[in-house]
Amino acid sequence: MTPADLAAAVRAAVTAAVEAGELAGTVPDEVVIERPKNPEHGDYATNVALRLAKPAGRPPREVADVLAARLRDVEGIAKVDVAGPGFLNLTLAADALGELARQIVGAGAGYGASTEFAGQHLNLEFVSANPTGPIHIGAVRWAAVGDALARVLQAAGASVAREYYFNDAGSQIERFARTLREVANGRPVPEDGYAGAYIDEIAADVAAANPGVLDLPPDEQTEVFRRDGVERMFAEIKSSLAGFGVDFDVYFNERDLHARGGLQLAVDRLREQGNVYEQDGATWLRTTDHGDDKDRVLVRSDGEWTYFAGDVAYYLDKRDRGFDKVVIMLGADHHGYIGRLRAMATCFGDDPDQTLEILIGQLVNLVKDGQPLKMSKRAGTTIVLADLVDAVGPDAARYALVRYSVDQSIDLDLDAWAKRTNDNPVYYVQYAHARTRNVARNAASYGIGLDVFEPDTLDHAADAALLTALGEFPRAVTKAAELRAPHRVAHYLENLAGVYHRWYDTDECRVTPKGDAEITPGNRTRAWLNEAAATVLANGLGLLGVGAPERM
Template sequence: MTPADLSTLIKDTAVAVLTGRDLDTTALPEKVVVERPRNPEHGDYATNVALQVAKKVGMNPRELGTLLAEALSASDAIESAEIAGPGFINIRLAAAAQGAIVAKVLSEGESFGHNDAYQGLRVNLEFVSANPTGPIHLGGTRWAAVGDSLGRVLAASGAKVTREYYFNDHGRQIDRFSNSLVAAAKGLPTPEDGYGGDYIQDIAARVVEKRPDVMDMEPEAMQETFRELGVEMMFAHIKESLHEFGTDFDVYFHENSLFESGAVERAIQKLKDNGNLYEADGAWWLRSSNYGDDKDRVVIKSDGDAAYIAGDIAYVADKFDRGHDLCIYMLGADHHGYISRLRAAAAALGYDPKNVEVLIGQMVNLLRDGQAVRMSKRAGTVITLDDLVEAIGIDAARYSMIRSSVDSSLDIDLELWASQSSDNPVYYVQYGHARLCSIARKAADLGVTPDGADLSLLVHEREGDLIRTLGEFPAVVKAAAELREPHRVARYAEELAGTFHRFYDSCQILPKQGEEPTPLHTARLALARATRQVLANALGLVGVSAPERM
C-alpha cells in the first residue's frame, strides 16, 4: 500500500465514520495527507486529518481521531492505528500491505511512478534558447539539464510535452557576432562591443575555408556571408553539444521567422484592434500595466523599428495558436522582469495569463581548488557546457545541475563531482544501482529467483524502511511535475540509495556459501529487484545513466 493508497483508505474510512454519525463529509479535505513520522517508533505513517476537520463537524479532535483509528484498525491492510497527542493518528501497515508495494513495483516496471495528473495537457516547454553567438555557458547548461528533466517528469505525469529552443537570429547581438567574425578574419582586434575567444577565430577560419571568396566581397556582402555561415556553424556546435549532453529538442524556433512570416505585424494589429496598443510620443505602447506589469511597454519605437518585446508578443501568440495549453519559459536570473511582461502580453492578446509560466534560474559558479572560476563570454574566458563535461563527465554534469532548486545559486566543486566516492551524489546513487545489478547476477548464478516470493515475510525494520521509501516514489514524481521541481526526483534517488545501502548492511539477501535458499532470501531478492527498478526509473527521469557495473 503506497502513501497514495493509504490516503484513499483514510479518506474512505473518514467518510464512513462521519456518515454514520450524520456529520458533514464535505469538511474532509480533497486529499488526506499522510507523512512518515520523524520517529519510526511512532509507526509507519501518520495523519492529522482528525485535527483538520473535528471543529468543522463539531467534535473534539481526539474523540474523532479515536473513532477513525478504531475504524482503520479493522482494515486488513492496517496492523495498528493509534491516537497520539491532541488527535494525530499513527499507523502501522500490515506486512502483506507493505509487500503489496513491492509487488506493484515489479508489476508496473518502468512505468512505476507515472501518473495521469496532466493527462492530455499540451505543454510547450522552452529552455536554453541561448543566442548563437557563443558556446553554451554554465547558466545555459543548468537549463539544459533541468529543462530536459522537467520535460521527462511532465511526460511521466501524462502531459504531451513539446521541447522548444528559441533560436535568437534577429537583432543587434547577431550583428556584433558577425562583426567579430569579420574582424577575426581580417586579423583585426575584437570590436569594442564584440565577442572574443578562440571560438570566434575558429569559426571565422571555417567560414573563409568554406567560402574562399568571402574576403574579396563588398563589405555588406562580406558581413552577410559571415553572419549567415557563422550563425549556422555556431548553432550546429550548440546542437551537437546539447545532443551529447542528452538534451534534444522537438522544435527549433527561429526568432527571425516571426518577422519574415508577418507574425509580428499580425500580433501588433490584433492589439491595435482590441485597444491594448496605443500611440504616444511617436511610439506604440502595450497597455501591459492593465495586466499586472509594473509599466506599459514600448512595442514600436518612435523610429518605426520593433522593440524586442514585439517578437515576444508574437511568440506568445504563436505558441498558443499551435495548440498548446500551457507555455513554460525557463529563463536566466537577468530575465526576472519577463514574468509579468509575458503574462501581460498573453492577457492583452486574449489568452489566459495563468497558462504562461516563467521559471527563473539562478547563477552557476564553478569552483576549482576552492576558488570560483570567473567567466566572461566576451573576454573569451567563458566556462562552457563542453568544459564541464570534459572535467566531470556527462552524468555528473547533469546531476550536479539538477539536484538543487533553480531558485538558488549553485556552486559546482570539480573535485567532488569528479571523485568516485560516496561523497559524490551521482556516484552514490549509480553505485547503488550497480550493486543491485551485481546481486541479481549472483542470484542467477545461484539459481535463486524472486518469482513467487512471499512478500509478507519482509518484516525487518530495514526492509520496512526500504519498502516505504519505494512507495513514496509516485508522490515524488507527481510533486516534481506540479511544482516544476525535478530536483525532488534526484534527492529522492539519493534517499533511496541510502536506504538501500542500510538495508544491504543489515539484511542478508542471498544465501551464504553452502546454504540453501529460504523463502526469506527469495522475498529479499524481490525487494532488491524492486529497488533496482525504482532507482533506474528515478535516474531515467533526470536523464542520468543507470550503470550495471562500476
C-alpha cells in the first residue's frame, strides 16, 4: 500500500462518514499523508480530522474517532491510533506494506513518475551564456539545476522544452571578435577585451583555418574572427555542456528574431493592446500600468531596438510556439528584471502568474585548500565548467550544484566533494546503490533471485522503515516539481541511503543467509526489497543527471 493508496483510503472513509451523516461538511480534494517523526507512532499519519473539525462543528478528536472506526476495517491497515489534538496514526499490515517492494520492482524506471502536471507545456530557458568564453561557474549551476528541474517536471507529467538563448551580435561579441583579431596579430588584448588561454587557442585556430586573414583590412579581419570565433566558442560550449550531461532541445539565436521581423511583430501586437506610445522620438511600452517602476523603451530615438525589445519579442515567440508557461532561470544580478517582465506579459494580455515564471539563483563560490578559487587556468578571469569537473568529476559536480536551494549562495569545498567517503553526499548515495548491486550479485551466487515473494515476511522494523522511505519517492518528486526545487530529490536520496545502509547492517534483514543457515522465504523476499531500493536510488539519481554505479 503506497501513500497514495492510503490517501485514497482516508478520503473514502471521509466520504462514507459524510454520506452516512456521521460527519457534516464536504470531502476534501486532497488528503495529506505524512511519515511521523517518531516511527513508534506508526507508518503514516494524517491531519485530516483537524481540517474537518470546524466545518463538522465537532472537536478534532471526535472527528478522528469517527474516521478511525472506518479505517480499522480497511484491508491492509493493521492499526489506527488517535493522537494529540486529533492526528490519525496509521500502521500498515506487514504484507500490505511489503507489497510495495513488488510494485516498485514492477514499475522499474517508471516508479516515481506521475501525471500531476500532465497537459502542461513548459518552455524552460537556462544557461543562455553568450559565446564569448567558456561556461562560468554561475551558469554551470544553472546547467545542473535547470537540467535536473526539466527531468523532475517531466517525471511529474509535464511536457518540457529545454531552451538556450544566445546572441552572436552586439557589443560583447564585437569585443570578443576584436580581442581575437588583436591576439592573432600579436598585439596586446584590448583594454575592454577578453583574457585567457582560450582566446589564444581560438585566435590561432581561426587564423590557421583562414590563410591570409591577417592581410585583410581590420574590419574584414574582425568579421572573420567574429564569424569563426563565435562558431568555435559555441561548439565548445555545447560540447562541454553535453559532457556535463546537459543537452538542449532548442538553441535560439536572437538574430533570427530580428531577421524575420519578430521585434516589429511584438510591438504591433502590443500596440493593438493599447500599451505602446511614442514620446521624445522613441517608442515606449506602458509597463507602469502593470506594476513596473517605469515605462520601458522599445525603440530608441535613433531607431535602434533596445535589449528589452528583444526580450519582449522572445517571450511572444515562445507563447506563439504554443508554450503554456515560459520559465526563465536568471542570475542574482537580474532580480530587477522580474517586475518589467511580468508587466510585459500583462501588456500582451497574459496573466503572468499563469504564463511566466522567473527563477533567480544565487552565487557559487569554489574553495580549494581552504581558500576561495578566483582564477581559472584556462579562462584566466573566472572559474569555468571544466575547472569544476576536473576537480571533482561530473557526477559530484552536478550533485553538489543541485543539492542546495537556488535561493542560497553556496561555497563548494572541492576537497570535500572529491573525497570517496561517506562524508561526501554524492558518494554516500551512490555507494548505497552500488551496495544494492553487490547484494544482488551475492544473492545470485546463492541461487536467490526474484522468484519468491511473501510480503508478510518483511516483518522487521528495519524492513518497515525502508519500505516507508521507498514509498515517499513519488511524493518527493511531485513536490520537487511543484516547488521548482530539485534539491529536494537530493535530500530525499540522502535520507533513503541512510535508511538502506541501516537495513543492510541489520542481521535479521539479510538477503543471503548467515554461515550455513538455510535460505528462507524471508531471505528471498528481501531480495525484492533490495531490488526496490536499487530502483529508487537509480531513478532518483537519474533525475539529478547523476550516475548510479554498479560497483564502487
